[in-house]
Amino acid sequence: MIRTYLADITPLLEPDAYGHCCGLVPEWRRNKAEQIKHKKNKAQSIGAWLLLEAARRETGVDASHVYNLSHSGCYVLCVLSDTAGAVRAGCDIEMVREAKMGVAHRFFLKSEYEKLLESEDRAELFYRFWVLKESFMKATRLGMKLGMDQFEIGFDKDDRPVLLSQPDAFQEKFRYREYNIEGIGAKIAVCTTGEEIADAVEIVDLTRMLPERGNVDETAEDEVDG
Numbered sequence: 001m002i003r004t005y006l007a008d009i010t011p012l013l014e015p016d017a018y019g020h021c022c023g024l025v026p027e028w029r030r031n032k033a034e035q036i037k038h039k040k041n042k043a044q045s046i047g048a049w050l051l052l053e054a055a056r057r058e059t060g061v062d063a064s065h066v067y068n069l070s071h072s073g074c075y076v077l078c079v080l081s082d083t084a085g086a087v088r089a090g091c092d093i094e095m096v097r098e099a100k101m102g103v104a105h106r107f108f109l110k111s112e113y114e115k116l117l118e119s120e121d122r123a124e125l126f127y128r129f130w131v132l133k134e135s136f137m138k139a140t141r142l143g144m145k146l147g148m149d150q151f152e153i154g155f156d157k158d159d160r161p162v163l164l165s166q167p168d169a170f171q172e173k174f175r176y177r178e179y180n181i182e183g184i185g186a187k188i189a190v191c192t193t194g195e196e197i198a199d200a201v202e203i204v205d206l207t208r209m210l211p212e213r214g215n216v217d218e219t220a221e222d223e224v225d226g
Helices: 015-022 027-034 039-059 101-107 110-118 122-139
Strands: 002-008 067-072 075-081 089-095 152-155 161-165 175-179 186-192 197-204 223-225
Touching: 002 039, 002 089, 002 175, 002 186, 015 039, 027 039, 039 067, 039 075, 039 197, 067 122, 075 089, 075 186, 089 122, 101 110, 101 122, 110 122, 110 152, 122 152, 122 161, 122 175, 122 186, 161 175, 175 197, 186 197
Parallel strands: 002 197, 067 089
Antiparallel strands: 002 075, 067 075, 089 186, 152 161, 175 186, 197 223
């Protein structure tokens, strides 16, 4: 199964907490974070890796299992396959802001852009399209090297996302799962060739990794339905 995890990195914006958490990640990740200029982006980098390691502990899997990370605002996202085997998986989270119609016109397919023009809530649909597109691109492992106009996203009669067309190099059956989490103001999507995707996002409390909260091995037990 493909499992999805989310964490709020706000606690890592405090210098002492950030410094402590830097000591919990591999040296290469710490060095990567230190090369980042902005405090929030540093916290995202460290927080995303802490989230991955928490997910690995919770599922009992090793580094050979497929995973993907994303971040936006004060949130980090992780998807992790809890079973061995070849599977593709990508995820994306984006805070909903104003619709970027110029970006949509330039990078989306005509059919997608026209659907956006017709929408009563362009911001919601723009970021919905964005996370659906980026999660597929990340699942292929090409990321932004794969143009957003190289595949088409639509919605079935129940408003569930589907790939209407996809690149010749990636003809596997891809499945989507979207999650709506009240109060965070973000769109979240997972795209995978795996047959099962968790129905709920598992929320991890990063403050449990800080000295005053104790056990680094604990993760929150809360779940949020998708």
